[in-house]
Amino acid sequence: MPAELKAPKANPASAPAPAPPERQPVNVRYLDRVDVEETFADSITNLLFDGQTLRIEFGVTRFDEMKTNAPIMGRRYPACRLVLSPATAMDLINRIQGIVSAVNRTGPLNPAPKSGLDAAKAS
Numbered sequence: 001m002p003a004e005l006k007a008p009k010a011n012p013a014s015a016p017a018p019a020p021p022e023r024q025p026v027n028v029r030y031l032d033r034v035d036v037e038e039t040f041a042d043s044i045t046n047l048l049f050d051g052q053t054l055r056i057e058f059g060v061t062r063f064d065e066m067k068t069n070a071p072i073m074g075r076r077y078p079a080c081r082l083v084l085s086p087a088t089a090m091d092l093i094n095r096i097q098g099i100v101s102a103v104n105r106t107g108p109l110n111p112a113p114k115s116g117l118d119a120a121k122a123s
Helices: 087-105 118-122
Strands: 043-049 054-063 074-084
Touching: 043 074, 054 087, 074 087
Parallel strands: none
Antiparallel strands: 043 054, 054 074
């Protein structure tokens, strides 16, 4: 058979790759645990991202008994250490940015407009 009549051989490199299997949607249900303790903190004492986790250490400040003409003395203790994966850290950052936006729109920096009744009283 002459060369020009031969069918070209299939090139395995040019063959389309098989499509990856479709992922099934994940349905995760939230179940509350009323026995989880709440932790109060009045400061963030440490914040570190090491490339794999975001570590946040929250602190609580306790003051000594106040005495007249004496400096106020206190101590700060760790109250909670929170370690987050990068995906969870990004979720936390995004949610906090949403809260910051809401506070900026309606918070103390931008008070809500006065109602007509309040404006009339102020006049």
